[in-house]
Amino acid sequence: MHAATVTAGDCEARELRFPLQFRIPIRLYIGLTRPTRVTILGQELAGEIAGVGRNVTRFKVGDAVFSATYFRFSAYAEYACLPEAYPRLKPANLTYEEAAALPTGGINAMHFVRKAGIRPGERLSINGAGGSIGTCAIQIARHFGAEVVAVDSAGKLDLLRSLGADRVIDYTRQDFTRLGETFDAIIDVAGTSPFSRSLNVLTAQGRYVLGNPRISSMLRGRWASLTTGKRVIFEMAAYRDDDYDTLLKLVEAGVVKSVIDRRYPLSQTAEAHRYVESGQKKGNVIITMDR
Numbered sequence: 001m002h003a004a005t006v007t008a009g010d011c012e013a014r015e016l017r018f019p020l021q022f023r024i025p026i027r028l029y030i031g032l033t034r035p036t037r038v039t040i041l042g043q044e045l046a047g048e049i050a051g052v053g054r055n056v057t058r059f060k061v062g063d064a065v066f067s068a069t070y071f072r073f074s075a076y077a078e079y080a081c082l083p084e085a086y087p088r089l090k091p092a093n094l095t096y097e098e099a100a101a102l103p104t105g106g107i108n109a110m111h112f113v114r115k116a117g118i119r120p121g122e123r124l125s126i127n128g129a130g131g132s133i134g135t136c137a138i139q140i141a142r143h144f145g146a147e148v149v150a151v152d153s154a155g156k157l158d159l160l161r162s163l164g165a166d167r168v169i170d171y172t173r174q175d176f177t178r179l180g181e182t183f184d185a186i187i188d189v190a191g192t193s194p195f196s197r198s199l200n201v202l203t204a205q206g207r208y209v210l211g212n213p214r215i216s217s218m219l220r221g222r223w224a225s226l227t228t229g230k231r232v233i234f235e236m237a238a239y240r241d242d243d244y245d246t247l248l249k250l251v252e253a254g255v256v257k258s259v260i261d262r263r264y265p266l267s268q269t270a271e272a273h274r275y276v277e278s279g280q281k282k283g284n285v286i287i288t289m290d291r
């Protein structure tokens with residue numbers, strides 16, 4: 001392995017900081033009182049194939065790949081063992097570090113933008129636009145012709161502009177649902193946009209994508225989808241082949257780039273987690289394995 005990442009999701013997994021509906025099943029999976037079944041965290045990586053099983057046909061030793069590890073975790077290590085279905089060949093124009101950041105940021109962004117059903121010229125608000133998912137979502141949504149209003153904290157706004165956001169909003173100073181403006185779609189990556197007000201600022205056929213849904217917003221969302229022309233969507237990314245194909249085409253064409261903030265060697269992974277938890281992370285934080 002050459003690179004892994006520290007995402008918000010890794011910190012949440014380490015602390016078992018999940019919405020209520022996931023807490024018990026994940027605790028049972030990871031270990032009831034302490035992590036016993038999962039002892040190495042890390043959910044995405046990039047590296048070279050060092051060995052393949054007897055029945056593997058898609059990869060050979062030496063192939064450069066990147067991969068999500070899903071609930072196997074295990075990316076913070078020099079080697080990982082994954083099913084053949086997980087990795088994808090690394091685009092030649094990306095470094096290992098850039099490729100390692102693609103599964104969480106790129107695929108979830110691709111999924112959320114697709115679910116938002118963006119058409120050219122539509123107005124989209126991305127709440128929590130400065131992280132792993134948001135930085136990719138801005139680039140993808142702009143490519144599909146959206147006018148993007150990107151919401152995050154002040155220190156990230158220049159980055160969001162440089163990624164193509166038409167307008168940026170510092171959520172500590174302004175609430176995007178109180179601007180007196182409407183949106184065709186909202187992608188709430190951070191999981192903090194106020195439910196009723198977000199629904200109110202959507203156009204009649206607007207779509208509200210919940211990236212980090214709570215049970216209450218899922219129930220209210222189901223009701224709103226049934227009783228209004230608006231749709232509330234809270235489907236998790238399934239890491240579909242067509243999302244990978246579209247994302248990789250955009251990456252290879254240079255339309256979507258992974259944003260890398262800091263790099264930490266494997267031995268300083270705890271420090272990397274502390275930095276991510278500080279909230280300062282812009283885009284992605286990388287763990288490097290180079291020996």
Ligand SMILES: NC(=O)c1ccc[n+]([C@@H]2O[C@H](COP(=O)([O-])OP(=O)(O)OC[C@H]3O[C@@H](n4cnc5c(N)ncnc54)[C@H](OP(=O)(O)O)[C@@H]3O)[C@@H](O)[C@H]2O)c1
Nearest residue numbers: 008009128130131132133152153171190192211236237279
């Ligand atoms: N549903 C799914 O399938 C799925 C998949 C992957 C991840 N997720 C979840 O989605 C969330 C985001 O993932 P990520 O990797 O993009 O996280 P991330 O890299 O930490 O980005 C989240 C961004 O949201 C900003 N933020 C925090 N509070 C905010 C607020 N009140 N208003 C607007 N922005 C705010 C943060 O900035 P500051 O810290 O500066 O405030 C940060 O830039 C995580 O909780 C993750 O677990 C969901």
